[in-house]
Amino acid sequence: MRVLSGLLVAICLANAHPAQAWAPQRLGVSEETLLSHLENGWPIEQAHYSFCIHVDIDREGRVLPGTKLSSRWAGDRPPPPPEPTTQDIWRKDRDRMLELAKGLRFRPVTWQGAPVMAAGRLCFPRSMVRVEDWLPNPPAFPGIKQWDDVEIGMRRARCLGCSIYDVWITGAGTVVFSGHSTALSGKFKTSIPPSKVQELVERFRQARFLAMRDRYDMRFPHQGYTTLWLRIGKLEKTVYSSTYSEELGRPAIFNDLANAIDDTTGTVRWVKGDPGTVPFLVTSGTDLASPAVVALAQEMIRTGNAQVLIGLVDQDLPLDQVVDANGLNFWSDSPIGNLPLGQALLMMSLRDNLPDLFSRMQAKGWVKRTPPPFLQRFRLTNPDIIRALDAAGIEQPYWPPEQVVSSPEKCSIMSWPSASQVSGAEETQLLECTQELLRRGVKLDRPEMDGYRYVDHAALSSLKVARYLLSNGPQPRLPPDDNGYHNLDIGHDATILTLLEAGIDPRGRDGTASALRKAATKKPLPATLEWLDAHGIH
The missing domain is CATH 1.25.40.20 (Ankyrin repeat-containing domain)
Structure with a gap:
């Protein structure tokens, strides 16, 4: 019956398919295809915060008058809240994008050699669409007589309930970081050259920070936010910006200032972990057995940051501490439970096929100390790891050839x-x-x-x-x-x-x-x- 059913479907399709050539009246095309057909190759910036519309293009390459606003923003952001103030802004955005789009000319899109109408999404950079919202009469940026009277600060939160951190910078270059739910949580102190502080203050001046409004708030539930503040003597200025608040006219340069603070102070070593994380822990005299460092190791296992973990192991991270392995991205049909940190690191080296980390854990005796079932649950591709486990008498299960990642690992049927x-x-x-x-x-x-x-x-x-x-x-x-x-x-x-x-x-x-x-x-x-x-x- 299954064979007969398949034959009937094939016959129906053959009968439904006319012999004469068929061509679409209107073909949907990708944004890349649309841009490739722009005459003169006009460079449209591709960015996450671009504003987009759907456009229809006729056979001569002209944008049709009936073009409508796209139902989605670039990056699949959530729809705007129904507030009159924001609706007015988006209406102006739409009108501006339509004006820009209708001034473009495209080479005809073709299907099997014949011109067809085309439909696609066209994105414009925010700088071409959005009118930024500034204070009409801001105070003048003051001169600085004493750098001890200067302070720069920032608070960043990914979302409500997610990681959040504060950074304080004094005019003398003292940096204080305080993080919650970051890779390295807690309060830490370091310093930067005073010249770097002066460069940051100059960036605030050039960005017209004092002319920004105090609050750009989209009021989405569970949204992230960034707050910047600057104190020079008696003058203090704080600007709060929620996620997506550029749609309310927040100046684009606000993000540049926040990123400059991150880059200057090196917050990534605490927030996510990077090559500077372990050297900071060593120079600051942080106890590697502290709960904050153990939590850092767990987060690095979960996210697969081998560089930080290798640095910790090389600094004699205590490996007998027990951690909860259930949230470390080890695939399992049942809960894994608590494991020594050394076993968790060894399992990560197998999960991610990391020979450098594996060799360190083997040298510290963790291959012998780990039950074989924990070493047989991963699909191994690195030949050095496979040979080492074979030499240790750990037999690996058979995986069908079509499930094995190729080497190099760019071609995997599993991913x-x-x-x-x-x-x-x-x-x-x-x-x-x-x-x-x-x-x-x-x-x-x-x-x-x-x-x-x-x-x-x-x-x-x-x-x-x-x-x-x-x-x-x-x-x-x-x-x-x-x-x-x-x-x-x-x-x-x-x-x-x-x-x-x-x-x-x-x-x-x-x-x-x-x-x-x-x-x-x-x-x-x-x-x-x-x-x-x-x-x-x-």
Whole structure:
């Protein structure tokens, strides 16, 4: 019955597919494709905080008058809150973007050599769209007679309940950091040259800090925020900025000031951990057995920061301390429980295939002290680690060849791809990886745990890869349900249309094309909808 059902589907598709050439009236294209068709190659900045609209372009390359504001901002940010003040600002943004877009001219987009209408998202840098909001009559920036009367400060929070830290800088160069839920939590003191403080004060002056409003607040729930303050003698100024408050007119240079404070004081060594973390701990005389350092080691295991961990091990970090291993990103069917820190570090070296960390843990005797089941749960790819475990009598379980990451580790059937559209160097890498996996005899059509297959994700990720697989590899399928279309955007239109034109069945598990239709309506994928309508597939 299954074979007969498949034959009936193929016959239906063949009958629904007319012999004459079919071409879309309107093709959805990616932002990269749209920019590549700009005449004169006008450089539009690509940034997370760009403002975007959906545009329709006619066959001559002109933006149509009916262009509407995009339903999404760049970076998939949340929709704006319904406040009259912000609505007024966004209405001005829309009008400005429409004015900019209609002044552009594109080379015609083509499908199989013929010009077609195109639809896509076009993003403009914030500096071209947003009018920044400044105080009309700010005070003059004062001269500095005594640097002891100068103080710079900052507080940053990722979100409510997330990491938060404060930095204080005196005119003499003293730096005090206080962090909560940071990689290295607690209060720490260091110093910078007074000349660096003077450079920061000059940046505040050039940024017109005193002309900024005291508060730029979007009032989103659970949002992050940054507060900057400056004191010069009796003059004090504090500016609060919530996440996304640039949409309320917060000057873009505010973030530059905050980043300059981070860079000058080196907060990353406390907030995330970097090459300066361990030297700071050593020079400051911090006890490596302290709870703060143990918490730092756990966070570095969780995030995979081997550089900091190797530095700690080389400084004789106490490894017998017991830590909770359940939150350290060790995949397990059941809770792992508490482990000595040395075992957790050894397991991380296996999880992330880190021979430098592994060799240190082996030299300290942790391979012998760790139960074999803990050393047999990871898919190893580093030959040095594999040989060392074999020599220690730790037999590794057999993994099917198609589940093993290649060496070098750029081509992995376990992690590539995710049906997100790729372009440029990423598209080239995906194509090369797909070709390499096929040469190695890997079964690209083997279903994963979620029922999807590498070949399907790869075909949706790239038009080039889709065409290659249609000619050389196992035939891809379109996703059978809504989840498979989660990562699609308007730029996937040409890829899906190519698969449909090649005879790939658009019907899902329910026997209809409802999942594809829903995605094509939402994203939107205009050519895909046209094809389904033209072929009577619902």
